[in-house]
Amino acid sequence: MVDQQLAKSFESIGEEYDRYRPGFPDAAADAILPERVNAVLDLGAGTGKFTELLVERADRVIAIEPSVAMLDVLRAKLPAIETRVAGAEDIPLDRASVDAVTVAQAFHWFDRDPACAEIRRVLKPGGVLGLLWNHSDPSCAWDYACHRIAHPAVGESDTTTDAAADELPGFVFEYQHDIAWVEAITREAYLARWLTVSSFLTADEATRQRKIVEIGSILDAAPATRGKDSFELPMRTAVFVYRALI
Numbered sequence: 001m002v003d004q005q006l007a008k009s010f011e012s013i014g015e016e017y018d019r020y021r022p023g024f025p026d027a028a029a030d031a032i033l034p035e036r037v038n039a040v041l042d043l044g045a046g047t048g049k050f051t052e053l054l055v056e057r058a059d060r061v062i063a064i065e066p067s068v069a070m071l072d073v074l075r076a077k078l079p080a081i082e083t084r085v086a087g088a089e090d091i092p093l094d095r096a097s098v099d100a101v102t103v104a105q106a107f108h109w110f111d112r113d114p115a116c117a118e119i120r121r122v123l124k125p126g127g128v129l130g131l132l133w134n135h136s137d138p139s140c141a142w143d144y145a146c147h148r149i150a151h152p153a154v155g156e157s158d159t160t161t162d163a164a165a166d167e168l169p170g171f172v173f174e175y176q177h178d179i180a181w182v183e184a185i186t187r188e189a190y191l192a193r194w195l196t197v198s199s200f201l202t203a204d205e206a207t208r209q210r211k212i213v214e215i216g217s218i219l220d221a222a223p224a225t226r227g228k229d230s231f232e233l234p235m236r237t238a239v240f241v242y243r244a245l246i
């Protein structure tokens with residue numbers, strides 16, 4: 001069941017999200033679209049952090065996103081892209097109008113079955129659905145410790161990629177790619193990034209500040225980050241590729 005308060009938390013930010021959230025490696029877009037296509041829809045496109053990788057991979061790129069604040073940033077960055085304000089459960093596109101649908105960091109917010117029905121409706125027969133999520137690298141102990149503060153339940157269950165259950169109605173699962181990469185990040189940006197995470201956006205100010213102080217203490221103690229203004233953050237991007245049943 002999607003927590004609507006968390007799902008709508010992105011209505012309040014845009015600029016900060018775009019400035020502080022990580023992007024995606026080219027390999028993630030290549031995994032979904034190994035060849036150029038005619039039309040691709042990026043659903044839950046946010047500020048366009050994944051959409052921008054699609055520009056070179058399709059003649060027509062459409063970004064759909066329910067938060068106007070997020071979409072305004074995308075429109076400023078990528079003015080040539082078609083945009084619509086809408087949710088995944090009611091997609092304002094014609095039947096069989098796109099070759100591929102991509103969903104970066106957002107599928108777990110969708111009402112799964114109606115969203116799958118809508119995605120299948122707008123996809124051409126045999127079209128591709130690519131779901132992807134950035135993750136912390138579990139081998140990075142200091143980043144993992146920060147995640148434990150932000151999300152105390154982390155490790156018990158992965159609530160995001162769990163959404164990419166291998167059974168999606170109307171689709172057949174084709175393959176999964178796990179891409180390891182490294183992001184160069186400043187300490188200031190690492191701390192500010194946490195403030196763009198839904199659990200921080202919906203927390204009260206005192207909880208937010210307490211968690212940021214605790215995360216700062218971890219950075220002060222870990223050999224990889226202690227005393228440094230910038231450091232390397234190991235990242236993983238998980239990509240799940242499905243094909244629409246004909």
Ligand SMILES: C[S@@+](CC[C@H](N)C(=O)[O-])C[C@H]1O[C@@H](n2cnc3c(N)ncnc32)[C@H](O)[C@@H]1O
Nearest residue numbers: 010044045046049067087088104105106109110
């Ligand atoms: C974590 S952000 C990811 C944004 C962008 N795809 C990226 O990777 O940076 C999740 C996005 O999903 C959007 N979202 C939430 N519920 C949605 C729904 N039911 N349909 C479509 N998008 C939704 C939010 O507004 C937000 O922009």
